[in-house]
Amino acid sequence: MLKMKIGEIKKQVxxxxxxxxxxDALFELEKKYLGRKSEFVGFLKNLKNLAPEERRxxx
Numbered sequence: 122m123l124k125m126k127i128g129e130i131k132k133q134v135x136x137x138x139x140x141x142x143x144x145d146a147l148f149e150l151e152k153k154y155l156g157r158k159s160e161f162v163g164f165l166k167n168l169k170n171l172a173p174e175e176r177r178x179x180x
Contacts, residue, residue, distance in 0.1 A: 123164065123171075123179055130154070130161055 134154050141147045154161055168176055 123175075127161070127164060127179070 134150070137150055138147075141150060153159065156162070164179075168179065171179065
C-alpha cells in the first residue's frame with residue numbers, strides 16, 4: 122500500500138514538473154512535495170514503524 126502511494130506521488134510530481142515554466146513555480150513545487158509538511162516527508166518519518174523487510178523495499 123505504501124509503495125503504491127509513493128508511486129502515485131512520483132507520477133504526480135513528474136506530471137507537474139512538465140508544466141513548470143519558471144524558477145518560482147519550480148520552487149513552489151519543491152515546497153509542495155519536499156517541504157516539512159509534505160506527504161512524502163511524512164512517509165519517511167514513518168519508515169521506522171515498518172517491519173525490517175518492508176523498510177528495505179520502501180527505502
